[in-house]
Amino acid sequence: MSATLGALLKELVPDWKITVIERRAVAGEESSNEWNNAGTGHSSLCELNYTSEKSDGSIDISKAIKVNEEYQVSRQFWSYLVDSKMIRNPRDFITAVPHMSFVQGDKDVNFLRKRFEALSNNPLFEGMEYSEDPAKLADWIPLMMKDRKVNGPIAATKIDSGTDVNFGSLTRMLFDHLKSKNVEIKYNQNVDDIKRAGNGAWELKVRNVKSGQVERHSAKFVFIGGGGGSLHLLQKSGIEEGKGIGGFPVSGLFMVCKNPEVVAKHHAKVYGQAPVGAPPMSVPHLDSRFIENKESLLFGPFAGFTPKFLKFGSMLDLIKSVKPHNLVTMLACGVKNVPLTTYLIKEVVASKEKRMESLRQFIPNAKSEDWDLVVAGQRVQIIKDTVAGGKGTLQFGTEVINAADGSIAALLGASPGASTAVSVMLDVMQKCFPQHMKAWEPKIKEMIPSYGVSLLKNPDLARELHASTSRSLGLNGDHPIQIERRTVS
Template sequence: MSNRQNKADVILIGAGIMSATLGSLLKELTPDWEITVFERLASAGEESSNEWNNAGTGHAALCELNYTNEKADGSIDISKAIKINEQFQESMQFWSYLVKNKRIRNPQNFIMPLPHMSFVRGSQNVSFLMKRFETMFTNPLFQGMEFSDDPEKLKEWIPLIMQKRATNEPIAATKIDSGTDVNFGALTRMLFDHLESKNVNIHYKHRVVDIHRTSDGLWEVKVQNVDSGTVERHTAKFVFIGSGGGSLYLLQKSGIPEGKYIGGFPVSGIFMVCNNPDIVAAHHAKVYGKAKVGAPPMSVPHLDTRFIDNKKMLLFGPFAGFSPKFLKTGSMFDLVTSVKSDNLITMLSAGAKNIPLTKYLIKQVRLSKEQRMEELHEFIPNAKSEDWDLVVAGQRVQVIKDTEEGRGMLQFGTEVISAADGSIAALLGASPGASTAVSVMLELIKKCFPQHIHEWEPKIKEMIPSYSLSLMENQELLHEIQTSIVQTLDLAGKDQSNLKGNMNTFQKA
């Protein structure tokens, strides 16, 4: 092991979208700080941020039904939808700033305009969707949302889904054209290319094996070169652990009290990918349905147009799976070794509380391709097995912790755990994750660098004009920001004449 000390102001562990976002924000706020990044894989954005390991949805609560709940009195609670929408607006403002100032280029390589739709079947679900629409469409954040339960109108919106569909049951959909498809893998790589050009030290194929506090208050990380096996020590005033499912392991290594009594439960995902170009061309939207009873929120079924490597694709899923790995490239012992003396009871409590989820996952793991096709038939009635292939997506580690509601509560969402003095922080959890990266990292900066916030605030507001404001309550600012975003990120309507031609050909066939 080398005895040479390598010092930095900030160490980022993991080269995913969260580290890329935090690094980019800090480089704008404090260009002189020395930032070092460690990533155990050969390049950036290869785990959870990779385009094949997530849904690529710009989560703005436009179509995701699990962000809007029906209350006991029958009314619809959209407070979570409002929060997520405003968080995504912050992400797009920051991306626009980066494009406008030539930090990154060619936004069409990572974001594309795409209608977001919700689709339901059955009278009870149609009633829910109608009430959801009536609650949302007058809100300025969701202006432009449409509702229809007319099969003829739905044939215009989603011809692939409606083709050869029986009309003897109530069906309905909402549609809003301001949705997006986001290639978070491409965006992550762009951001790290920019950081590298700004002299950020990025070390690929370097794995952090230990982390601890030194006597002088710095954090020391021990880093192993994956190829040579050599180990070096690096110190920094601040450390961010943004290594996806691997964050829990390093959080536990840090020994901070805030990291105790926290566990993780891994859930993997499987998508079906269409290999028939005619079918791919016949669909142009992200269409979300309702999760089945007992299914985790991350398993909401959706039929998605995707743009990967500038190629249009069609994916359906996700189907939940189980692997004890905390990362797609992780170890089969990840789950077992994450259980410590302080979180054992928490983990056991979670197991007792989530027996239905366990049964659901076991059932999902045992599904054959034909059984998965049956679920696809709910979206595409005449789908054929030979037109679809299976692709294993990423691992997501759901946070388990003790809350006021009880011990061992499973959390579905994104959480930042930080030390009381703000010197170290770790990101845990899953969706909406990447879509809210800017908002999450701004909160982290506010919490971990309180001494600088007053100084940095003017620059933050330059990058994110809505910072500390509610866009819902500032409609003029909302309109101004959205107009600028559409222009800067090139989100105005694309030429879809070829798409419409392909749809007509498919319908005639």
Template sequence: MSNSQNKTDVILIGAGVMSATLGSLLKELAPEWEIKVFEKLADAGEESSNEWNNAGTGHAALCELNYTSEKSDGSIDISKAINVNEQFQLSRQFWSYLVKNNLISNPQDFIMPLPHMSMVQGEKNVEFLKKRHETMTKNPLFQGMEFSDDPETLKKWIPLIMQDRPANEAIAATKMDIGTDVNFGALTRMIFDNLKTQNVDINYKHSVEGIKRTKDGSWELKVHDIDGCKMEYHKAKFVFLGAGGGSLELLQKTGIPEGKHIGGFPISGLFLVCKNQEVAEQHHAKVYGKAKVGAPPMSVPHLDTRYIDNKKSLLFGPFAGFSPKFLKTGSNMDLIASVKPHNITTLLAAGVKEMGLTKYLIQQLLLSKEQRMEELREFIPNAKSEDWDIVVAGQRVQVIKDTEAGGKGTLQFGTEVVSAADGSIAALLGASPGASTAVHVMLEVLNKCFPQQIKEWEPKIKEMIPSYGVSLANNPELFQEIHNSTAQALRLSEDLQDNN
């Protein structure tokens, strides 16, 4: 093996939607900076960002019931829903900027308009959904949300779900027509194709084997060129670890104190995919239900229309699976290798606290296909087993850390940025809402890691993302203006769709 060493300004590890977003932001803000990308697989967007490895939901809290909770006094807390919605608005604005400036084209290849719906069964849940609807529609972000518990209306909204359903069943749904289906794999590949034209050095089949701090404060990466069978050494002033589940291992290798006392627990996802196109054509929405009592937030069942490879598909899930791998293409030793002296007590504490999650995972692993079909039949009463196949979706690593609120070994269900005190390196950990909020998360990276430049960059950021630093929930006119302009740029308006 031969060795070589190179210096650059920025290194992005992992060619997923997060690195794509950060790379494109930096290219607009500091076009003179040299950027290198290292990805161990053969193409961009092949792990968590891949269209078959995530739900493809443009998470804007329009349908996800786990973002709204009922308080002890019976009122509905929508604060998390507002945060998630505003974060997705940032993504829409940045994607619109990329389209308007010809940095990516054909937005319909990665984003499509699709109603987002919540559906519940049982009188108590119907009452909850009604109160949720009343609370949310008072906020400008959710105006236009419709509620119905009328079977005839529901038959028009969700004919496949209402077919052969008992007439006396208490059932209700809300509907937001402004929802979206997002192909994050296609979006990631589009952005990297553009970055390549801007002289970003993208290296596929390159695996980062080591990372260490040098005397001058920069970072040196030991990179294995898989096809070339050689080891390379690359130095950068700033490094972003955007390798999905692989980020935790790389973070641990940096040795930064901020990476201590953090562990991870891998959970894989399974979906049922409809192979009968006649059935798939009868459904046109993303319909989210309510998680069963004791089930974790990522287990919310949903029946999704998807657009993949320009074809309409229908998926139901997720069902949880288990693999010790931290990536779908990872190693069976990933989980064991992540256990370190500094995080073992954190992991053990989580094991004691999360017995409910352990029980849930075991139950999920023991499900037969027919038992999974029974869960699907709560959505589609007449679903036939021969019409559905099981596919393994992406691998997610849930972050475990010590927190003030939750104590030692607290399981985190969101997306988290861990950065060095001097901002020279940052890692992205966690799962949903993930890709939908990529722009918000990468703006957080810029604020944490480039405090000296952020003031200078602000005018350009506001050009790309007009609502930067502004609450859209508190500025309904600005929200409407931005929503309309992004809908037009991304071809989400009905009249523009009809002309395709």
């Protein structure tokens, strides 16, 4: 998110001075790191939690449409970066991979059928296929269908326009570009405090994590894009808009296949239904991943709990986030989410064999010796009081909190996260620099042709932009590459 905001602003106002302060030794080691997330280009093609069944039995696709449109905005900006030679090789961060949804049982098959009918007539989801035929599914996902005992209804949707995105690589490329544009990037620096100065500027106390040396920085505008660490910094700013907000950390684990013969038999991102009581980030999925032109196979995520807000954080992070202004909200959340807490405790203590049982729902003949466990990233879900959910509502999504005067903004939350980074950062700019947006609009439209336009209401434009971004990003097969099967030891 921070890299995206920097890249956008540097195109719009090249003379503005931008400084990046990063706690780690390199960019994107936390949430953006390629092994800390599933690498899905979230566009609602396969994620069942972006659609819900209403009381009358119909399917609500409004969130799916919103996420898809936002992902198309990201594709447009990435294409602009490639076409402008700011990013040399798009295959270093994005690869075409079919996106699929897979379900079993009468209830879920009926839901998927209705979901397909609701989406397939939508211009944003053209090309989606549906089947309940085990023979067809065996053609689509041979690894998942081999040795499967089909004792009841089974179904899947498939769409070939899905993507795998290496957000770690993209983040590093964006910061390399910013560095070439004279943006100062300071690594191994921790922001210890943020205070409002008398002149209205923000004063940052920054400490070198290796030497302990302290520096002071002053800025007219601050963006806090610190992943799980954003909440602490937002609280230190003291802005009224940050009051009453808490955070609930959820950790993640993936199983990674170390048998190249197994890896070679699967080529798709296949999402299922989340277990009862599980958070949306724990929707099980079997993913083909492409990292440095090497193919991997991941399954998960398995949710867990640790009080850390960052993978490299402190065991005291959760306790330190509890303040007088959010204490009641946090307690209310705890009372309302006993099933989630129970689920997370079970996940934490689960054995490898228990996790293998979950994997065998996807790959019936999966062998324990072929799979290793990898610790993924931390996600901090937002807790706040809402009209719809009442006090202590646990929010599953991405949200920007900004001061009324637009001088500071913080990014909180998780999925769909990085996939919608460009839309989220355009929203940040609209809230924090409203006086500049009219002058910036022509350049924004050059970078993002659909800016201010609904792709849903303009299907011809949607098709045109999807085709052009596919060409720019090498997603239409015009630039084949050699893929090496990756195994993990």
